Amino acid sequence: xxxxxxxxxxxxxxxxxxxxxxxxxxxxxxxxxxxxxxxxxxxxxxxxxxxxxxxxxxxxxxxxxxxxxxxxxxxxxxxxxxxxxxxxxxxxxxxxxxxxxxxxxxxxxxxxxxxxxxxxxxxxxxxxxxxxxxxxxxxxxxxxxxxxxxxxxxxxxxxxxxxxxxxxxxxxxxxxxxxxxxxxxxxxxxxxxxxxxxxxxxxxxxxxxxxxxxxxxxxxxxxxxxxxxxxxxxxxxxxxxxxxxxxxxxxxxxxxxxxxxxxxxxxxxxxxxxxxxxxxxxxxxxxxxxxxxxxxxxxxxxxxxxxxxxxxxxxxxxxxxxxxxxxxxxxxxxxxxxxxxxxxxxxxxxxxxxxxxxxxxxxxxxxxxxxxxxxxxxxxxxxxxxxxxxxxxxxxxx
Amino acid sequence: xxxxxxxxxxxxxxxxxxxxxxxxxxxxxxxxxxxxxxxxxxxxxxxxxxxxxxxxxxxxxxxxxxxxxxxxxxxxxxxxxxxxxxxxxxxxxxxxxxxxxxxxxxxxxxxxxxxxxxxxxxxxxxxxxxxxxxxxxxxxxxxxxxxxxxxxxxxxxxxxxxxxxxxxxxxxxxxxxxxxxxxxxxxxxxxxxxxxxxxxxxxxxxxxxxxxxxxxxxxxxxxxxxxxxxxxxxxxxxxxxxxxxxxxxxxxxxxxxxxxxxxxxxxxxxxxxxxxxxxxxxxxxxxxxxxxxxxxxxxxxxxxxxxxxxxxxxxxxxxxxxxxxxxxxxxxxxxxxxxxxxxxxxxxxxxxxxxxxxxx
Numbered sequence: 001x002x003x004x005x006x007x008x009x010x011x012x013x014x015x016x017x018x019x020x021x022x023x024x025x026x027x028x029x030x031x032x033x034x035x036x037x038x039x040x041x042x043x044x045x046x047x048x049x050x051x052x053x054x055x056x057x058x059x060x061x062x063x064x065x066x067x068x069x070x071x072x073x074x075x076x077x078x079x080x081x082x083x084x085x086x087x088x089x090x091x092x093x094x095x096x097x098x099x100x101x102x103x104x105x106x107x108x109x110x111x112x113x114x115x116x117x118x119x120x121x122x123x124x125x126x127x128x129x130x131x132x133x134x135x136x137x138x139x140x141x142x143x144x145x146x147x148x149x150x151x152x153x154x155x156x157x158x159x160x161x162x163x164x165x166x167x168x169x170x171x172x173x174x175x176x177x178x179x180x181x182x183x184x185x186x187x188x189x190x191x192x193x194x195x196x197x198x199x200x201x202x203x204x205x206x207x208x209x210x211x212x213x214x215x216x217x218x219x220x221x222x223x224x225x226x227x228x229x230x231x232x233x234x235x236x237x238x239x240x241x242x243x244x245x246x247x248x249x250x251x252x253x254x255x256x257x258x259x260x261x262x263x264x265x266x267x268x269x270x271x272x273x274x275x276x277x278x279x280x281x282x283x284x285x286x287x288x289x290x291x292x293x294x295x296x297x298x299x300x301x302x303x304x305x306x307x308x309x310x311x312x313x314x315x316x317x318x319x320x321x322x323x324x325x326x327x328x329x330x331x332x333x334x335x336x337x338x339x340x341x342x343x344x345x346x347x348x349x350x351x352x353x354x355x356x357x358x359x360x361x362x363x364x365x366x367x368x369x370x371x372x373x374x375x376x377x378x379x380x381x382x383x384x385x386x387x388x389x390x391x392x393x394x395x396x397x398x
Numbered sequence: 399x400x401x402x403x404x405x406x407x408x409x410x411x412x413x414x415x416x417x418x419x420x421x422x423x424x425x426x427x428x429x430x431x432x433x434x435x436x437x438x439x440x441x442x443x444x445x446x447x448x449x450x451x452x453x454x455x456x457x458x459x460x461x462x463x464x465x466x467x468x469x470x471x472x473x474x475x476x477x478x479x480x481x482x483x484x485x486x487x488x489x490x491x492x493x494x495x496x497x498x499x500x501x502x503x504x505x506x507x508x509x510x511x512x513x514x515x516x517x518x519x520x521x522x523x524x525x526x527x528x529x530x531x532x533x534x535x536x537x538x539x540x541x542x543x544x545x546x547x548x549x550x551x552x553x554x555x556x557x558x559x560x561x562x563x564x565x566x567x568x569x570x571x572x573x574x575x576x577x578x579x580x581x582x583x584x585x586x587x588x589x590x591x592x593x594x595x596x597x598x599x600x601x602x603x604x605x606x607x608x609x610x611x612x613x614x615x616x617x618x619x620x621x622x623x624x625x626x627x628x629x630x631x632x633x634x635x636x637x638x639x640x641x642x643x644x645x646x647x648x649x650x651x652x653x654x655x656x657x658x659x660x661x662x663x664x665x666x667x668x669x670x671x672x673x674x675x676x677x678x679x680x681x682x683x684x685x686x687x688x689x690x691x692x693x694x695x696x697x698x699x700x701x702x703x704x705x706x707x708x709x710x711x712x713x714x715x716x717x718x719x720x721x722x723x724x725x726x727x728x729x730x731x732x733x734x735x736x737x738x739x740x741x742x743x744x745x746x747x748x749x750x751x752x753x754x755x756x757x758x
Contacts (some may be wrong), residue, residue: 031684061617111501147533154531161499161536168524172489173524176496183452190496206489213484367534368568370592373624374671377568382709392534396501397592 032058034327038261040245044251044281050268054260061324064259066338068098068317071122073346076130076288078121078138083292086354087138090165093150093290094122099316100223100284101126102172103262104191107270111186113161113177115170116193117224118153119165119288123193127160131349141356146194147391148359165305168194168201171220175207178218178279189217189273197228199242208246208281216279219269220246222283225255229292243283250277257314287314362389370394410576410630428609436578436610437467437718440585441505443617445475448503451589454494455507455544464509465545465604491517491542495524495594498540503589507542511560511598518563525594526569541588546574546598547641547692548730548741557730557737559693561640564596565669565702571623572670574598576644577608580667583621590625598669600642626673628680632660635686635751638677638703643690643742650747659751669699677703678712686754687720692741695724718754723747 027040035055042392043049074075075093082091094101097119105126108114116123121134129137129145131299136142145155161177164170174192181188194204197224211218222242228231233240250272254265269280286308291298298307301346324330365377366389376385431439445451452475457464459472459482472480476542481488481611486507487592494506506516508514521542522688529537548557564572571593573681581599590597613619629644630651644665651661666673687707689700700722707713723742733738752758 008541071428091437115496130626146531146535149533150531156532156535161496162532164524166519169492169519169524172492172520173496173499176493176498178496180497180500180502183497203488203492206484207493210482210486210489210493214481218687368530369571370529370534370537381533382706390534392529392532394529394534394537394592396498396537396539 006088017297021176030058031328036260036323038258038264041265042253044241045248046250049252050264054264056260056329057095058329061329062124064102065324065335066261066342067102067126068320069339070131070342070346071098071125072317073342074125074134075121075348077350079290081139081350088140089151091138091294092116092119092292094119096289097223097225097286098122099259099262100256100286103259104221104266107264107266111188113159113188113190115164115174117167117195117198118165120153120155124155124163128157129155131346135349139353139356140358141274142359143352143355143356160274166204168198168339170194171204172207175211175216175218178216178356179210181217187274188274189219190198191219191221192219193221193223195228196222196224196226196233197236198243199245200236206243208249212249212277215276217273218279219273220279222281223286224283225286225288227301230296232301238253243281246281249279249281251281251283253283253285256286257316257319258300259316259320363391366388366391370397404668424552426596428611429615430607431578431610432605432607433581434604435469436582437585438469440582441468441471444586444589445471450501450503451503452481453505453507454481454483456485456509458482458507463597465601487513487516488520491520492524493538495520495538498538499528499536503539503554505541505589508542509547510556511544512556512558513681514542521596526567528570537592538594539592541595541597543597544599547600547603549601551732553732554729559691561598561693562698563668565699570670571595572669573623574640574669575667576641576665578610579608579614580621582614582752583619584623587620587623590620598641603642609664613735614670623672624668624671626667626676627665628662628676629665632664632684634659634684635688635691635755636664636677636680636684637645637661637688637747638664638666639690639694640669640699643692646742646744647747649744653744654751659755659757661751672702674706676709677715678710681707681712682717683715685715688714688742688750688754689722690723690747692725695722695727698724700724707751721750721754723750
């Protein structure tokens with residue numbers, strides 16, 4: 001990282017910005033905007049990529065910090081709930097990868113769509129599900145965003161289509177979202193996320209092909225955290241430069257631990273897709289601190305030292321925090337206050353998610369079909385069939 | 399078994415029975431139409447009615463469809479709404495499902511359902527389950543269609559019925575139409591339905607002409623999904639079938655009629671939901687039941703029907719055990735004589751009926 005903070009800008013730049021009234025707020029004595037230099041992007045089939053000189057407003061600094069920190073805090077809480085055996089089954093934590101979701105979301109417009117894989121908690125939150133909606137979904141309770149019926153891997157909200165538990169299957173669906181945007185004639189784009197493990201699924205290549213063939217506005221995002229479960233990228237892929245694997249599709253490699261770099265790459269990709277130039281493959285180099293899922297201590301295929309080193313040198317939150325404090329966009333005290341607020345919000349949500357009720361037994365047979373053709377659903381025995389109930393909004397009913 | 403009624407057929411031989419032809423809604427005057435054209439007109443009408451409807455699949459556009467079901471539609475509606483895909487079932491199925499989740503109404507064509515096995519995850523896990531997993535938020539209005547079941551001389555990988563596979567899965571609606579009227583009315587219903595529908599056509603029947611009533615020719619002709627049709631009324635034995643096996647059963651019923659046996663033939667039309675009420679009403683009248691299908695026996699559609707009979711009061715209506723006629727429990731051979739022996743023919747149905755009715 002080669003930060004170029006506002007403070008260290010040349011005098012000329014400072015004067016100009018001051019003249020525009022952008023740089024500081026006299027009363028509170030902090031900058032309202034700062035410039036930073038990101039790591040260079042790597043490009044594939046692109047003559048020009050995103051710029052490495054990026055600016056960040058104080059408001060965005062606070063927002064990104066808040067979002068990343070909320071995800072981290074939520075995931076820590078999820079890990080604890082799992083250890084307490086309140087969360088069952090699968091639980092894949094996003095800790096370490098926060099900058100990818102936050103950076104991409106910062107570049108999206110309200111009508112852009114997102115779909116991801118089973119590591120969905122962070123994305124669900126960023127797309128609009130409050131911490132209680134995520135945590136109660138994890139505990140399988142009624143306040144969950146899918147009323148507790150989906151669980152860890154299946155969360156949904158407006159323009160967010162999950163949460164798919166079948167590795168790689170979400171990628172064609174994402175291209176379908178892009179096809180729909182183009183079909184409807186909006187300039188919307190779709191973001192289809194997958195890991196370095198899923199990047200080897202055949203269907204991903206099938207839809208690279210069609211997305212480019214038809215120039216669909218799809219941003220393929222490979223969140224390369226280094227491991228598909230316990231198999232390192234190098235042991236799974238003959239070509240680990242995932243941003244090049246779309247063949248004729250332009251690709252961008254971005255430091256996925258730097259929220260500003262991710263936002264810049266995503267802005268570039270959105271612009272590319274929304275102006276009819278077809279898809280982009282974006283590889284975000286990131287890292288997951290936890291094991292693949294809760295049953296994986298994550299230490300048999302990598303060392304504790306490796307994890308420690310990433311935490312100390314590349315952590316997306318710590319590095320961002322240092323950056324925005326040094327740039328005088330925020331003060332350490334302000335961030336401390338935010339930390340306390342987040343802690344209280346997530347703790348409160350956790351408490352509620354634990355105490356919340358599960359949905360009523362009658363919902364076992366609710367929402368199997370949006371237009372149910374059978375009034376009754378067979379029970380375990382034929383003797384007491386269960387009525388089919390309709391509850392959800394069925395967004396595509398009409 | 400104490401409460402089984404005595405046979406209602408004791409005096410059968412002495413009865414005077416009319417020999418019947420196939421029973422159609424409006425015989426003689428009705429216009430004839432092939433199954434292929436009926437499907438084509440359903441697609442055409444629905445594409446005109448709703449601009450969210452589009453067709454996606456291999457060879458559906460410029461080639462006019464591998465089996466010509468989409469003939470002329472590309473010329474009429476253009477590239478946007480009739481989309482030729484590369485040979486990539488899993489990919490284009492997922493794209494179609496994603497487009498449905500985003501509010502479009504895709505009709506996803508498989509050149510045959512054998513190839514849909516490459517995409518079955520997208521059909522079941524993505525299309526069939528998302529509505530439930532999202533607690534009723536995201537429904538998926540999509541039709542998966544194409545020829546299903548055994549064709550002729552195409553060997554094991556291209557001769558298989560997927561009726562039972564898809565009918566097994568909650569969240570899907572499954573249609574297995576028989577004739578032109580079925581195809582038109584049910585395909586239109588499938589396209590209008592807000593949930594994922596698997597629509598299993600039959601290759602052999604594509605070119606067969608059936609009468610179309612005036613109602614069936616109309617643009618607003620839609621048949622209800624989940625309702626069976628009594629193709630031929632009868633009182634001595636019930637024969638339940640779907641797809642091409644309906645034809646087999648009607649031919650058998652014709653022959654049985656000449657021997658004084660009036661078989662009631664039920665065309666299931668839908669496999670999920672299964673119209674069990676129509677079956678039990680018939681069994682209550684005939685007290686004998688045969689299911690006929692081209693699919694395999696184990697965990698098949700007939701197995702499901704018979705199991706449901708066993709579980710209900712309908713069981714007490716039976717004078718004889720209900721039986722299944724199915725494809726032989728083997729992959730399909732290419733060998734012509736063996737292939738013929740692998741699927742039920744009218745003679746099998748006639749013999750089974752005579753056996754159940756204890757008639758020589």
